[in-house]
Amino acid sequence: MAIFVHYLSILLISAVIFLLLRAYRLRRLRLPPGNLGLPFVGETLQLISAYKTENPEPFIDERAKRHGSVFTTHVFGEPTVFSADPETNRFILQNEGKLFECSYPGSISNLLGKHSLLLMKGNLHKRMHSLTMSFANSSIIKDQLLVDIDRLIRLNLDSWTDRILLMEATKKITFELAVKQLMSFDPGEWSESLRKQYVLVIEGFFTVPLPLFSATYRRAIKARREVAEALSKMVKERREEYEKGERKNDMLGALLGGEWEDDQLSNEQIVDFMVALLVAGYETTSTIMTLAVKFLTQTPLALAQLKEEHDGIRLKKSGSEGLQWSDYKSMPFTQCVINETLRVANIISGVFRRTVTDVNIKGYTIPKGWKVFASFRAVHLDHDHFKDARTFNPWRWKNNNLGTSCSGNFYTPFGGGPRLCPGYELARVEISVFLHHLVTQFSWVPAEEDKLVFFPTTRTQKRFPINLQRRR
Numbered sequence: 343m344a345i346f347v348h349y350l351s352i353l354l355i356s357a358v359i360f361l362l363l364r365a366y367r368l369r370r371l372r373l374p375p376g377n378l379g380l381p382f383v384g385e386t387l388q389l390i391s392a393y394k395t396e397n398p399e400p401f402i403d404e405r406a407k408r409h410g411s412v413f414t415t416h417v418f419g420e421p422t423v424f425s426a427d428p429e430t431n432r433f434i435l436q437n438e439g440k441l442f443e444c445s446y447p448g449s450i451s452n453l454l455g456k457h458s459l460l461l462m463k464g465n466l467h468k469r470m471h472s473l474t475m476s477f478a479n480s481s482i483i484k485d486q487l488l489v490d491i492d493r494l495i496r497l498n499l500d501s502w503t504d505r506i507l508l509m510e511a512t513k514k515i516t517f518e519l520a521v522k523q524l525m526s527f528d529p530g531e532w533s534e535s536l537r538k539q540y541v542l543v544i545e546g547f548f549t550v551p552l553p554l555f556s557a558t559y560r561r562a563i564k565a566r567r568e569v570a571e572a573l574s575k576m577v578k579e580r581r582e583e584y585e586k587g588e589r590k591n592d593m594l595g596a597l598l599g600g601e602w603e604d605d606q607l608s609n610e611q612i613v614d615f616m617v618a619l620l621v622a623g624y625e626t627t628s629t630i631m632t633l634a635v636k637f638l639t640q641t642p643l644a645l646a647q648l649k650e651e652h653d654g655i656r657l658k659k660s661g662s663e664g665l666q667w668s669d670y671k672s673m674p675f676t677q678c679v680i681n682e683t684l685r686v687a688n689i690i691s692g693v694f695r696r697t698v699t700d701v702n703i704k705g706y707t708i709p710k711g712w713k714v715f716a717s718f719r720a721v722h723l724d725h726d727h728f729k730d731a732r733t734f735n736p737w738r739w740k741n742n743n744l745g746t747s748c749s750g751n752f753y754t755p756f757g758g759g760p761r762l763c764p765g766y767e768l769a770r771v772e773i774s775v776f777l778h779h780l781v782t783q784f785s786w787v788p789a790e791e792d793k794l795v796f797f798p799t800t801r802t803q804k805r806f807p808i809n810l811q812r813r814r
Contacts, residue, residue, distance in 0.1 A: 374423055374706045376405065376414030384416025393797035399732075402426050402720045411720075412704050418447060422694075422713040426720030428727070428751040430703055434695055434716045435759035439463065444761065445696035445713055449551040449559060453543055453566050454621070455614030467760070470615065473600070474764040477523070477593050483771050484667040486591070490522050491775050492664040494529065499779050502810060505789055508635060509805040512628040512776070513537070519772060520623035524593045524616060525576060536572055537624075539565040543617075544625055548798030566617075573613045581609070593619070625799070626689045627769045631776050632806050634683040637734045639788060639808075644679065644736050649781045651675045656782045665775055676774050678736040684755035686734050688719040689800050693757060718754050727752040786810045 379385035392401035402424065405413050411427035425431050434442055443463060454460055459470055476482070483491075498515045517537045518529040527533055546562020553560045577594070584598045597612050607615075638645040655669050692715050701708045708714060725731045728738070756763035763769075789807035794800070 372705075372707045374412045374414045374704070374708075375409040376424075377409075378414065378416040378421060382419075384419075384421075386417045386419075389415075389417050390797055394795055396793050396795065398796050399720075399723060402717060406720070412706065420713050422715055423708050424715050424717060426717050426724070427704070428721045431716040431718070431721065431754065432751045432758065433703065434714060435693075435754070435757060435761070438695070438760045439467075441697065441699060441701050442695035442714065443698055445694050447548065447551070449549050449562075450547050452551055453546055453562055454618045455570075455610075457611040457614035458618035459615060460618050471760065471764055473596060474593070474619065477596065478765045478768040480767055483768055487523060487768070488667060488670070488771065488775075489664060491519060491772055494518055494522065495772075495776050495779055496664075497529070499783060502784075504811075505807065505809050507805040507807050509628065509632045509802060512631040513541075513624065515776065516628040516631070516772065517620070517624045520620050523623070523768075524619060525580075526590050526592045526594075532572070536569060539569045539572075540620065540624065541565075543569060544621065544799070569617060570613050573616055574609055577609045577612050577616075622763070623765060623768075627772055629689050629800055630680070630683055630687065630769070631773055632802065633687045633689075633794070633800075634679055634773065634777065635780065635786075635808075636792075636794075636802065636806055637683055637686065638679065639786070641734055641736075644734075645781070647675055648679060648777065652778045652781050655778065665778060669778075670771060670774055673774050673778070675736065675740075676777055677770070678739040679777070680770055680773050681739045681753075682734055682736040685722045685728070685753065686732070687794075687800055688722055688755070688796075690755065690757065690763075691719040691796065691800070692717040693761075718757075721752055721754070783813060784810050785813055 377385065379388070389401050392398040405415065405424070406426045412423065412425050412430055414421065414423055416422065425434065438444070444461065446460065451461055459467070459474065462470055495515055498511070498518070502511065514534075514537065517540065518533060521527045521529075521533045521536070542561050542565035544562075546556075546559045546566075549556045549559040549562070551559060553563060577598075580590070580594055581598055584595070589595055589599070594612070594616070597607055597615065600607070638648060651673060655665075655672060695714050695716070697708050697710050697712050697714065699710050721727060723731045756766040786808045789809045790804065792802045792804045792806050795803055
C-alpha cells in the first residue's frame with residue numbers, strides 16, 4: 343500500500359510540474375491564451391462530445407468568451423490554435439502556401455491518396471485547381487452539364503416511393519451526377535457498386551488510422567482498394583481509347599490529354615484525383631440538399647414561398663420540358679434558401695492548416711509546425727455578424743447577397759483563398775434543380791423525429807425519413 347501511495351504521489355507531482363512547465367512555455371511563446379487540457383488527450387473529448395449533439399457551439403463559445411476569438415487548445419493529438427475571428431480566418435485562407443499549408447488527419451490523407459487535390463501543394467495544386475474550376479464554371483454548366491443534371495434528378499425522383507430516407511436518396515443522386523460529370527458514365531450497376539464502397543471509405547475519415555485498433559478504418563481501407571481498382575480499370579480503358587484518337591469532353595478526358603510537367607499523369611495520380619473529386623461532389627452537396635428540405639419543413643412560410651417560385655417556373659413549361667439556364671437564373675428565393683442552409687448547417691465547419699514558419703497574428707505568435715483551425719461555423723453563427731444567427735431565416739438574404747451589412751469575410755461556406763471550393767457554382771445548380779423537382783412533384787411530412795449531429799460529419803441521425811405524396 344505504501345509503495346502504491348509513493349508512486350501515486352510521484353505521478354501527481356510529475357503531472358503538476360508538467361502542467362506548470364507547459365503554462366510557462368505558453369506564456370514565453372506569446373501564444374494566444376487558452377488551455378491545453380489534459381496531457382496527451384488535451385480537450386479532444388470535450389470537442390467530440392459537443393459535436394455529437396445538436397448544439398456544438400458551446401465548445402468554441404465558452405472558450406472564446408473566456409480567452410477571446412483566437413485561443414489555444416489541444417485536440418486530436420496536437421496543440422492547435424482555434425480562430426473564431428473573421429479577419430484571422432481570412433488571413434489564414436489568403437496565406438495558403440506562404441505561411442500555412444493544408445493539414446488533415448492521417449485517416450483522411452490515407453483514404454484519399456497522396457495525389458488528391460486536397461493534399462496537393464504548390465504549382466501542381468494551382469494547375470489542378472484551375473482545371474477543376476474550368477469544368478464547373480457557369481458557362482460549362484449552362485452549355486453541357488445542366489441537361490444531364492435535370493435528367494438524372496428527374497429519373498431518380500420518378501423512382502421514389504411513399505417513404506424514403508432523404509439523405510440516402512440525395513446521396514444516390516449526387517453520386518450519379520458526379521460519375522456522369524467526371525467520367526461520362528450513366529447510372530447503372532457499376533456506379534451503384536462504386537457508391538456502396540464510397541460509403542465505407544467516408545466512414546473511415548475520422549477514425550484512428552490504425553487498422554489493428556479500428557474495424558471501421560479496416561473496412562474503409564479495404565473499400566478504398568476496391569474503389570481504386572474499379573477506377574484504375576476505367577482509367578486504363580479510357581487511356582487506350584484516347585491513344586486510338588477517341589476523345590470525351592469530361593474531367594477524365596482532360597486529365598488524360600493535358601500537358602504536364604512530367605509529360606503525363608500516371609494512372610495512380612488520376613485515380614487519387616478522381617477519388618477526392620467524387621467525395622467532394624457526393625458527400626457535401628447531398629447533405630445540403632437534405633438539410634435544406636429539413637429546414638424548409640420546419641419553416642412553412644419559407645416552403646410556401648419556394649413552392650410558389652417553382653410552380654411559376656413550371657407553369658411556363660410543358661410536362662416533359664427540362665429546365666433551362668434562364669429558369670435557374672429566375673430562382674432568387676431558392677438562392678436565399680441555399681445561402682441560409684449553408685450558413686446554418688455549416689457542412690464544412692472550418693479548415694485545418696499547419697504553420698510553415700512562426701506566424702504573428704493579433705499580437706500573438708503561433709510556432710512553426712503548429713496546427714490552426716479557422717472556424718467558419720463560429721463566424722456564421724455569431725450574433726454580432728448575423729441577426730438571430732442561429733435561426734433559419736432565408737429572407738435575410740433577400741436584399742443583400744451576403745445577408746449581413748458586413749463584408750464577405752463573414753460568409754465563407756466554400757472556404758476561400760487558393761483552396762476555394764472549385765465546384766461551388768455546380769453545387770448551387772444541382773441543389774436548385776433538385777429543389778425545383780421536389781417541390782413541384784411532391785408534398786411531404788417527416789416520418790419520425792430526427793435531429794442534426796456534426797461529428798464526424800454533418801448529418802441527421804436517422805437520415806431524415808419522410809413520407810411523400812405526389813402533387814396532382
